[in-house]
Amino acid sequence: MKRFVLLDTTPIPNEGGALSLFEYGEDFVIKLEGGKGGQLMNTRMHGSEDALAAIPCKKIAGRASPRVLIGGLGMGFTLASALQHLGVDAAVLVAELVPGVIEWNRGPLGGKSGNPLADPRAAVINEDVARVLKAEPQGFDAIMLDVDNGPEGLTHQTNNWLYSLEGLSACARALRPKGILAIWSASADRQFSARLNKAGFRAEEVQVFAHGNRGARHTIWIAELRAAAARQ
Numbered sequence: 151m152k153r154f155v156l157l158d159t160t161p162i163p164n165e166g167g168a169l170s171l172f173e174y175g176e177d178f179v180i181k182l183e184g185g186k187g188g189q190l191m192n193t194r195m196h197g198s199e200d201a202l203a204a205i206p207c208k209k210i211a212g213r214a215s216p217r218v219l220i221g222g223l224g225m226g227f228t229l230a231s232a233l234q235h236l237g238v239d240a241a242v243l244v245a246e247l248v249p250g251v252i253e254w255n256r257g258p259l260g261g262k263s264g265n266p267l268a269d270p271r272a273a274v275i276n277e278d279v280a281r282v283l284k285a286e287p288q289g290f291d292a293i294m295l296d297v298d299n300g301p302e303g304l305t306h307q308t309n310n311w312l313y314s315l316e317g318l319s320a321c322a323r324a325l326r327p328k329g330i331l332a333i334w335s336a337s338a339d340r341q342f343s344a345r346l347n348k349a350g351f352r353a354e355e356v357q358v359f360a361h362g363n364r365g366a367r368h369t370i371w372i373a374e375l376r377a378a379a380a381r382q
Contacts, residue, residue, distance in 0.1 A: 154179065157258065160250020171254050178259055180225070180251075193262040195360040196227040198334060198368035199296060203231035205356065205372055206292040206330040211236055213291055219324070220244045221279030221312070222296040226255045226263035232294070233269050242272045243290075245279035252276060280312055283324045291326050296334040301342045313342070318349035322375055331373040338369045346373045 152175040159170045169190070172179045179192040191199075203220070210216045216236060220228055223246035232242050246252050252274055255267055266272055275282075279297065301313040311317045313333075321331050331351060335342075338355060346353040351373035360366045 158250065158254065160248055160253075162248055169248060169250065171250075171258070173258075178225070178262065191225055193225055193259070195366075196225065196263075198358045198360050198370065199224060199227040200231040201356070201358045202294050202296055202332050202334045202370055203228045204235050205370065206294060206332045207232050207235035209330055210291045211240075215239045215241070216291040217289065218242045219279070219282060219286075219290045219293045220296070221282075221294065222246060223251055223255055223274060224296055225259050226266050228294060228296055229272060230263040230266040233266055233271060236271070238271070240271050243282070244272065244274040245277045245282045246274055247276070247278050249276050280317065280320070283317075283320045287323050288326050289324055290329060292330045292332065293321055293325060294332045294334075295321075301333070301335055301339055313345075315345055315349055318346060318351070322350045325375050327375070327377070329375045331371070331375070333371040333373070335369045335371070343371065346371060350376050352376055 155173040157171045157173055159168050161168050167183055170181050172181060174192070177193045180190045181188065182190055207218065218232055218236070218240065220232065220242065223229065223244050229242060229244055236242070255263075260267065267274060279295065283293070295312065297312055325331065338357070343353050343355060353371050353373040356370045356372055357367050358370055360368055
């Protein structure tokens with residue numbers, strides 16, 4: 151009988167909480183607050199994390215030396231998907247706030263996603279993605295955000311800024327002309343689509359399955375930067 155085996159616990163900077171990594175049979179699970187909270191992610195169901203990168207990266211793959219930013223390393227599946235759909239001249243930067251998550255991906259989690267951090271096109275920094283957005287105007291062809299549970303499912307209040315009009319406007323400024331912003335969420339939210347439009351994007355809600363073609367459905371916003379917004 152399978153059971154959860156605690157492998158490690160790591161603090162969440164500036165929040166006072168912690169994330170715990172568990173082994174569960176052949177899979178790994180990350181939980182909030184030392185296992186007392188629900189599952190945040192697991193290595194068995196990552197279809198929506200794959201799609202978060204696959205959809206925008208397919209759109210920009212033909213550009214010369216495309217550069218991509220991923221907010222949140224998670225279990226490495228979004229990074230692996232981005233690398234799969236981009237060419238040899240691409241560069242993918244991952245901003246991960248929790249140092250322990252980076253170490254887990256360099257250790258036990260790496261094999262599940264194909265060890266994407268070993269790819270020379272990939273780089274990971276221990277940094278808040280908000281700081282990266284502010285520091286690099288027109289620095290990216292695509293930005294993919296998988297931070298917390300999405301705009302309306304936040305577990306940490308410090309993530310509110312990222313999904314606010316101000317945060318989305320910062321994303322717009324960090325994108326190159328015709329750039330694409332992709333945002334993962336556990337649930338749909340019509341008000342958030344309107345907010346994206348106000349920030350200068352033409353947004354579409356895409357529903358994807360968490361695992362293959364079944365199970366829970368998650369929402370991914372694919373938001374293309376309008377020309378007028380790119381000039382601001």
